[in-house]
Amino acid sequence: MAASAAAVMEELRGSFREGRTRPAEWRTAQLRALVRMIEEKEDDISDALHADLAKPRMEAYLHEISLAKGACMFALKGLKNWMKPDKVPSAITTFPSTAQIVPEPLGVVLVISAWNYPFLLSIEPVIGAIAAGNAVVLKPSEIAPATSSLFAKLLPEYVDSSCIKVVEGGVTETGALLGQRWDKIFYTGNGNVARVVLAAAAKHLTPVALELGGKCPVIVDSNVDLHVAAKRIAVGKWGCNNGQACIAPDYIITTKAFVTELVDSLKRVLERFYGEDPLQSADLSRIVSISHFKRLTKLIEDKEVATKIQLGGQTDQEQLKIAPTVLVDVPLDTELMTGEIFGPMLPIITVDKIEESIAHINAGAKPLAAYLFTKDKKLQQDFVSNVSAGGMLVNDVALHLTNPHLPFGGVGDSGTGSYHGKFSFDCFTHRKAVLIRGFGGEANARYPPYTAEKQRILRGLIKGSFFALILALLGFPREKR
Template sequence: MGSGGEERGKGAGFDGAMAAELVAGLRRSFASGRTRSHEWRAAQLKGIVRMIDEKESAIMAALHEDLAKPQMESYLHEISLAKAACTFALKEMKRWMKPEKVPTSLTTFPSSAEIISEPLGVVLVISAWNYPFLLSIDPVIGALVAGNAVVLKPSEVAPATSYFFAKVLPEYIDNSCVKIVEGSIPETTALLEQKWDKIFYTGNGKVGRIVMAAAAKHLTPVALELGGKCPALVDSSVDVKVAAKRIAVGKWGCNNGQACIAPDYILTTKSFAPTLVDAMKRTLEKFYGKDPLESADLSRIVNSNHFKRLMSLLDDENVSGTIVYGGQRDEQHLKIAPTLLLDVPHDSSIMKEEIFGPFLPIVTFDEVEDCIDFINSKSKPLAAYLFTKDRKIEDQFVKNVSAGGILVNDVALHLANPHLPFGGVGESGIGAYHGKFSFDAFSHKKAVLSRGFGGEAPARYPPYTPQKQRILRGLINGSIIALVLAILGFPRD
């Protein structure tokens, strides 16, 4: 647990018995009722904001140690978004917490009805390594806004950021209701054996299935933020210079492609492909220089295992000949240059697996409609991108492409809008969060109907007569005329 002292990146022998004790303690804290008040929830968020302000340099140092992440990326893509999530929730939380009054029906007259958002209880957040600060703290923020007790399991693949949470976060929040567990597979397994009120997992589909199977044993609801191969369709009507810059920063400016919402491949027409490739080449050289391996603005690959995985994709004999730009690598420093590939075979591993790295295949077809058909032949992605000035193509794309989210004429920015849900569909995920969607993800919507002792309807009680049946049919059908006729004894036509 992150209350201090254990070896960095280790769970200090954390096992099933310790996990059970941890959850039991959190359940006692939750049962005390203190997480339910607006004041407690606001205090936790203000503590996180204070932590971000006071420890910004330490957060950046951890991110650089884990991923060699440039300071600009650390601030824009992680620190600022986490702080914005807190400030937005602090502004809106009272409104979210208010019971929602809803209409009643003639059947329950006289009555009042409302929906109450109540915290689920004790929840588990398992986060990812590629945005290890944001993807850890953002779901925790949602859980706290909704009034839950939380266990955060940061990714062991980003040990510096994991250690930061374990060491620093307890100084700023109520650590009787929020716990951090470091470690790897044994610690995660011990946590998954417990009964939770919700599990929120960010990562890949393979582990997502393991999480879902473990949750099923206790009928625990899950939110799975996964990924997939996010396509970017580029139509010839675009401003190609702007499109190239936005695609490049959304691919390589997002952790050097190690992002679930980074474009995984580009689709365009055969006639437009040379123009697009030239624009992408010029943009990449402008961004990262003639020797991108020396660029301080390019994150490294997270570890040697992922480096070797990526190299196996690129060195496939059916793929290596399709490289039109880049391909340089430095195994010692885990750096790989931005790489463009043209018309990679559709059955190659690089086109079947999520790349999660700096390679960007460009796939060409005769017509835009063929590109859309290709997207729809694959699993539904977390995000789908379209670049076009043609409203007909935009309408066709939005209508026919199923994805967690769609962004037109840019990449990744939709996740920065707290009024939009962020999540996948199908194999790219279950559930959504951000803004009020985070509050809803960790809340139970409890239906409450309230009646007084007046307004009795004898027709609902036995013995059931034809007259009573007519009255009840009128009630159920919601027809005032039918009800009045039934009460007066007139037959229905």
Template sequence: MAMAEEVVAVVEELRASFKAGRTRPAGWRAAQLRGLVRMIEEREEDISDALRADLAKPRMESYLHEISLAKAASTFALKELKNWMKPDKVPASITTFPSSAQIVSEPLGCVLVISAWNYPFLLSIDPVIGAIASGNAVVLKPSEIAPATSALFAKLLPEYVDNSCIKVVEGGVPETTALLDQKWDKIFYTGNGSVGRIVMTAAAKHLTPVALELGGKCPAIVDSDVDLRIAVKRLAVGKWGCNNGQACIAPDYVITTKSFAPELVASLKIVLERFYGQDPLQSEDLSRIVNSNHFHRLTNLIEDKKVSEKIVYGGQTDEKQLKIAPTVLVDVPLDTALMTGEIFGPFLPIVTVEKIEDSIEFINSRTKPLAAYLFTKKKKLQDEFVSNVPAGGMLVNDVALHVANPHLPFGGVGDSGIGSYHGKFSFDCFSHKKAVLIRGFGGEATARYPPYTTEKQKILRGLINGSFFALILALLGFPREKR
């Protein structure tokens, strides 16, 4: 059977399962979530091995940033599932009295999740958790750039969840294209903006709603009043401890004042040597670049003479190991490729300004980031940052940790994405909020029916304006209808 026909067969099977109502009961949803928890617990070593094969990711990093977060998301959804599924009761208005109103969350149907390679386990399973909790049938398309993790999903998921409703489709561009040709009830994509536009274009043909989790140049402002010892450790682990910078929420560049920059650079050098040694290319705690294409994309960025002369620390590369050392640069020209596109790698440019308050204007002159960070002790600067910097999310005095709070939405704005997920927001992402108004046969207001009269109009105007007296008249049947 041809690939396109195989994809059609997969979608038809899932639609049949959804139409039969298999995915709707709370019991089915809970059973799948428990299956995911068991899979994570029982196959943790296999998951860690796959991440090691794909990214040379340290086991500690795999556990902290992927495995533990995936398990936490599954257990949180399992714990809250019944509450999430309950209709939300809302007030009824005077114009519909007597009545009750509620919002019912119903599954969208058959959804597609296309995940990314940089956190290939977490970014695959996290949206799938939301799709399952919401009662949908789902296809997961893992990234072919992380082949070990993709193959692991194809092997493990059928062992732990209902394969008639949850399927994995492996492959590259042809398989993804064939999937995008189908009609879905929602598409969830994690990746870069270029492919995001392709996904959105394909979705538009079927008027399919999309959630796009994209990237961007995430800024980190560092004020001079911080506890520098702590701030630099947090900044460094948030940049290089997140896949060696290959993370959508890793700081893409730092902004600080010209006078404070030398002190910040000196502290970064000390911390980086403490973290990764004098020869970081040999460190077991530093992830490699995912493949040769991305290795060359990154090395090309610093081979530009206008960029290379701005390196103040690092810059070493090892093509055989696909490793690039943590690299710090200062005042790189803003028209270079390093400063115009998302880096997604181990380079951290430092932009200097005269006053720290100027950093907000600098950020706002660029596209809206997925995350924005600020290190300061100044309450006024913090308030200005929160109020005036548009970003998908933000964190003050640390990096990346906001994604670990299931009560916060995670998503972008503008070029950094559409929609959000995590926790209840994942459930909502894959649900339709259906408005339901329920009335009985009592409380008939005759004023609403023709023939229309001046008296009826007065009563209806009163009802619309919230007049209790008009409500009483309407319920009493004034003006009286002729029978």
């Protein structure tokens, strides 16, 4: 496998060195081809997502297919301007000169994607890599085999396979790829694998973007429109892969006085969304695999946890389904509360005053997303100012990632680097500093032998003295040629 990975790298490196990926025409052609692929193969993509996750067609379209196409269209619209050098002011010490920042592709990049949104999380980084002019290898997740296989089949039919390749497989294949020298690695997944990726990248000093996760909190104040808040929380939790999403709410914080009202509202909303028997609902995604199913059911079988269930908790191993489950005041030292859940359980923590919730969030690792529902402007201001998270949203959940003008990424344990929109282009681009001078404007003061007079002029130049600039350009102090 190592030899195969090396052969892939050699071919892509050759294509990049030949300059195939640099022209705007090549980039545009690949992006347009991806749009055609998404449009023409929408049914196949939906079928693959259903095979991997039992994902409803509406959810597949809204959360993956439409967003992927939108990312392509946004890149096509902005690419010409993104590729232009940025002109910047020159310094007095380099007068006369021009200065600019030139965006250039990094080279050959590796995208390792995740299983929970296997189409979107694969194709969107690839869109950024292509727009930036790179050759790219996509390694889809083997845990979503139908989508992985579809990529391996479709991409060579639509894009330039001498510059864009798909490598399928599991741990062995991923390890072989990580053994190569990449110009950047983009990984979406969990922190444990991220450490393996970083260790491999360190051997070649390869830059890495990590899109991870964490325990995304939701603060719910008592002054909200509760029915609207409950609907938005519910669809953001269970309407996103049944909780198997990095930005899905992981837990709620509310007051002791308000928790009963909140639980009752969630119960009404969930029954409306998924019926009295959610395990039979076609609108609820299944758990991705038996191993993940067993991990999740173990969390709520804990004696300290099971007694805290207020709603749900039903499971069906044959279907790999777990009902939306709401719990209240689970002990904070249980596994449910210490690790990222990545499933349909939504614990609620109660506090005496809602302002205490900010300190609770800050006591843990920085989340990928943080959410607040309130009408209190001061609480909103305190939340935005004092909570560190990859991104945040007030009075809704998850929708911030749909705005291509906002960067999407983590901070601390939830990741490093960002993408979406132009940020995807920037993620795979080196911003090269370029200074251009002619042969005039010689300042003799910069050359040896160094004298007190030259030092005075140079100090003046560094301080931005126009008088010192004039003296320098006039050749003072005079020197023999």
